[in-house]
Amino acid sequence: MTKEKIIIGTRKSELALWQAYYVKKEIEKKFRNIKVEIKKISTKGDKILDVSLSKIGDKGLFTKEIEKELLEGTIDIAVHSLKDLPTVLPKGLELAAVTKRHDVEDVLIAKKKKVTLESLPECATVATGSLRRASQILHLRPDIKVVDIRGNVQTRLKKFAASKWDGMILARAGLERLKLKKHISSIIPTYQILPAVGQGAIGIEITSKNKFAKEIAKGIHDKKTELTVTAERAFLNALGGGCQVPIGAYAELKSNGLYLSGFVGSPDGTITF
Incomplete structure (x- = not known):
């Protein structure tokens, strides 16, 4: 290893920066002679906030601009929320590593503590920016009214606090990472x-020809997470899914093998598999 500096490319949101700094710390722990810099990059998904994700219909909504800088060589590695990274990557790029996985569940935000999906009032209003969440909510509770919401975690929390909505669904990992x-x-x-x-x-993307970045990524890779997310991404790829199709999946490693639970449904939740 001859280089002494590596540049991480990331989105600008607080959660994206938390993830980039987490990867930075992991690299610095493993490779003490490497200096790590972080470059903030705006993506299409960060700029278009008045249209639902399903209507934009771009699988690389939060990744394309970062991948462009990878291919141009202005950054060495890209750090993504793995759920944002399409299963088919541009030519010359590869998913080199994944970090140890955080808790995978979604959570309910409500005006009071200990409120669950089951205990929400009849015909409650619930906010989410995800077709996957909306479909599964409506399958469980057809009476619920689902409203669309966009923006980063803090923006959504502010919108919810100022609203008359009964609930909002977010990812547990993002909330816990941001305390x-x-x-x-x-x-x-x-x-x-x-x-x-x-x-x-968290997914770490590099150019296939960057051996230095590949060696760095290998040093912070979590094999167990790789096995589970590879199964999930294969499931998504087989269905050709993105933000326009309600698809969910969760793979678990157990003593006698790997178990994959999958979901695909209609946006209104009336049809689910």
Whole structure:
């Protein structure tokens, strides 16, 4: 290893920066002679906030601009929420590593503590920016009115606090990473709502020809997480899914093998598999 500096590319949101600094710390622990810099990059998904994700219909909504800088060589590695990274990557790029996975569940935010999906009032209003969540909520509770919400974690929390909505669904990992778990009313078990593919994991993307970045990525890779998210991403890839199709999956390693639970449904929750 001859280089002494590595540049991480990341989105600008607080959660994305938390993830980038987490990877930075892991690299510095493993490779003490390497200096790590972070470059903040705006993506299409960060700029278009008045249209639902399903209507934008771009699988690389939060990754394309970062991948462009990878290919141009202005950054060495890209750090993503793995759930945002398409299963088919641009030519010349590869998913080199995944870090140890955080908790995968979604959580319910409500005006009071200990409120669950079951205990929400009849015809309650619940906010989410995800077709996957909306479909599964409506399958469980057809009476619920689902409203769309966009923005980063803090923005969504502010919107919810100022609203008359009864609930909002977010990922547990994001709230806990940002030390915002006080807002969680209840954790939604995966048998009720399956998470997004790769939810809770951080993906490290590099160019295939960058041997230096590949060696760095290998040093912070978590094999157990790789096995589970690879199964989930294969499931998503087989269905050709993205933000326009409600798809969820969760793989678990057990003593006698790997178990994958999958979900695909209609946006209104009336049809689910």
